[in-house]
Amino acid sequence: MKQAIILAGGMGTRLKARLGDLPKPMIPICGRPLLRHQIELAQRHGFDTITLFVCYRPDLIQKELGDGSQWGVRLRYVVEKEPLGTAGAVLAGWEELQESFVVLYGDTFVNLDLTRLTQAHLAAGADATLVLHPNNHPFDSDLVECTSEGWVSTFHNRPHPPGRYYQNLVNAGLYVLNRKALKPFRAWVKEGKPGIIDFGKDVFPELLRNGGRVLGYNTPEYIKDIGTPERYDKVCAEVANGVAERSAYGTPAPAVFLDRDGTLNKEADGLRSIDELELLPTVCEAVQLLNRSGFRVVITTNQPVIAKGFVSEEELHQIHNKLESLLGLEHAFVDRIYHCPHHPDGGFPGERAELKSVCDCRKPAPGMLLKAAKDLDLDLKRSWMVGDTTVDMQCARNAGVRPLLVETGHGGRDGRFPAQPEARFSTLLEAAQFIVEQSISPKTP
Numbered sequence: 001m002k003q004a005i006i007l008a009g010g011m012g013t014r015l016k017a018r019l020g021d022l023p024k025p026m027i028p029i030c031g032r033p034l035l036r037h038q039i040e041l042a043q044r045h046g047f048d049t050i051t052l053f054v055c056y057r058p059d060l061i062q063k064e065l066g067d068g069s070q071w072g073v074r075l076r077y078v079v080e081k082e083p084l085g086t087a088g089a090v091l092a093g094w095e096e097l098q099e100s101f102v103v104l105y106g107d108t109f110v111n112l113d114l115t116r117l118t119q120a121h122l123a124a125g126a127d128a129t130l131v132l133h134p135n136n137h138p139f140d141s142d143l144v145e146c147t148s149e150g151w152v153s154t155f156h157n158r159p160h161p162p163g164r165y166y167q168n169l170v171n172a173g174l175y176v177l178n179r180k181a182l183k184p185f186r187a188w189v190k191e192g193k194p195g196i197i198d199f200g201k202d203v204f205p206e207l208l209r210n211g212g213r214v215l216g217y218n219t220p221e222y223i224k225d226i227g228t229p230e231r232y233d234k235v236c237a238e239v240a241n242g243v244a245e246r247s248a249y250g251t252p253a254p255a256v257f258l259d260r261d262g263t264l265n266k267e268a269d270g271l272r273s274i275d276e277l278e279l280l281p282t283v284c285e286a287v288q289l290l291n292r293s294g295f296r297v298v299i300t301t302n303q304p305v306i307a308k309g310f311v312s313e314e315e316l317h318q319i320h321n322k323l324e325s326l327l328g329l330e331h332a333f334v335d336r337i338y339h340c341p342h343h344p345d346g347g348f349p350g351e352r353a354e355l356k357s358v359c360d361c362r363k364p365a366p367g368m369l370l371k372a373a374k375d376l377d378l379d380l381k382r383s384w385m386v387g388d389t390t391v392d393m394q395c396a397r398n399a400g401v402r403p404l405l406v407e408t409g410h411g412g413r414d415g416r417f418p419a420q421p422e423a424r425f426s427t428l429l430e431a432a433q434f435i436v437e438q439s440i441s442p443k444t445p
Contacts, residue, residue: 001049003098004042004114007089008035008106009055009080014228023056025106026064027226030239033064034226038104043071045114051096052106053089055080084189085196087203090182091189097179103199105173105225109235112221113249118176124150126215127181128207131174133219134335136291138168138328142200144216145169148313152214155205165274167317168324168333169216171200172223181212220296220335220376222247243294252379256290256435257369257401258334259387260301262409263428265323267388272310274319277326280408284330286432293436296335296376299323300368302391304343309350313341335376338368363391364417366399382439386431388412394419404431 012024019027026033035052042050050073054061058079068075078093090103100121102114112131121129130152132144143166145154156166185203197203208214222244226232238244246253261267264283268276290297305311311319320337327333340361343351361367373380385396388409394417396403405412405421406428412421425431 001098002045002047002118003049003051003101004047005051005053005090005097005101005103006035006038006106007086007103008052008061009083009089010107011056012107012227015226015232018229018232021057021060023054023058023061024227026060027232029109029226029236034109035061035065035106037109038106039065039068039071039073039075041110041112042102042104042114043073045118047073047102047114049074049076049098051076051078051093051101053078053080053093055083055089083196085198085202087185087199088189088197091186091197094186094189097182099180100176100178103175103177107227108173108223108225109239109244110174110223111244111248112174112219112223116249117174117217117219120217121176121215124215125213126176127178127212128204129176129215129217130204131172131219131223132169132216133172133221133223134168134324134333135170136288136328136331136333138166138170138325138333141170143167143169144171146216146218150216150218152204152208152216155200155208157201165318165321165325167321168328169218173200173225174223175199181207184210218336219249220247220253221249246294249377252377253294253296254382254439255296255298255335255372255376255378255380255384255401256432257298257300257372257383257385257396258287258428259385259389259392259409260299260323262388263386263392263406264299267409270305270310271319272305272315274315274322277319277322279323279326280428282427282429284327284332286427286429287327287332287334288330289429289432289436291332293439295435295439296378297333298369298372298376298378299334299337300363300372300385300395301337301339302363303339303341304362306339306341307343307352307355308348309352310348336372338372340368364394364398364419366395369395369399369401384435386428386435389414390417390419393417393421404434406431 008025010024143156342359383401393403397419403421405424
């Protein structure tokens with residue numbers, strides 16, 4: 001048996017005008033209650049036992065959903081007498097828990113490959129797996145820091161201190177959990193821990209402090225909360241126009257690959273310090289436009305400064321944290337950043353011998369784009385690359401994506417490769433506008 005848990009206890013105070021007397025998880029999305037969408041998603045991925053933790057007006061939920069036989073699943077209900085928090089509710093219903101299970105929040109609309117998620121959890125041997133994604137307001141979100149291998153290392157709860165830059169990864173509110181890993185927290189409920197108990201603020205940080213293996217599952221798939229009228233309206237619109245459906249793995253998505261130096265930020269001739277990073281004008285507006293238009297946005301950047309010994313991986317990580325933070329301040333985000341640390345030539349003081357090699361990821365080789373296509377389920381034939389050098393143009397041709405040149409940075413004057421762009425633009429914003437226009441009314445190149 002496979003178990004999914006849905007935390008469906010919310011009242012929906014901020015949505016009262018839309019809900020009336022309905023509990024929040026019963027709000028209609030395209031004519032059907034949100035809970036129905038979640039149950040159908042779980043059923044499609046083989047979950048045959050679905051346990052709903054309910055609190056406000058459980059009678060209305062049970063009347064609507066019944067015993068689950070209409071979906072061929074078994075629905076069970078655990079009624080909270082009072083709100084206990086996301087983790088408090090699950091811990092209080094301990095006897096209902098299987099050895100591992102998926103947890104969904106009843107105020108999020110989800111279209112995500114739950115099979116792929118659970119397989120990643122099992123393959124990693126994790127105690128808990130958290131679905132993470134970037135968002136367009138990291139400055140007022142609780143953020144999660146991960147290692148390069150994907151393990152959660154730190155939680156950064158808001159408010160964030162000024163002048164600190166964190167990775168733009170947000171806890172999306174969907175988990176795979178092992179019952180055994182939660183056993184130490186059962187005492188919190190038995191002993192009457194004061195207040196509500198939250199997964200994100202209480203359980204996961206404590207699990208990490210105690211040596212638990214917490215995996216971060218970074219995905220561009222669709223998962224958004226409907227907690228305010230504005231968010232609810234946006235989700236309804238995106239479900240209606242197919243954005244939510246197209247975002248799931250299994251439906252390859254178009255991407256826009258962006259070079260970093262000279263395209264997003266000012267060219268610094270081998271940027272070595274976080275203080276040197278300065279975004280070019282209008283790039284935030286350009287990335288935001290691509291976000292809104294359904295493209296996955298991926299940065300691919302050669303960083304030979306690592307092989308040369310000028311910058312460490314941690315220093316590069318901090319530079320990219322600043323880049324993501326600056327984009328987030330203008331409500332823009334990138335889905336992933338890939339970098340190549342290699343450089344084939346020697347002769348630099350402090351260089352790292354293990355990174356002195358000819359690789360398949362250093363542009364113009366297409367390795368970073370091909371890895372992104374595998375990781376993010378991308379359709380390269382419908383994808384674009386925007387950069388400021390002939391290296392970027394050749395890389396695009398090698399990967400089978402459409403190249404565009406911006407006249408910022410080197411502006412194509414490097415002359416290293418013969419590949420030509422399909423078009424040239426003064427700024428990234430102009431290139432983004434062209435890409436969006438082509439996606440609406442495609443023309444033969």
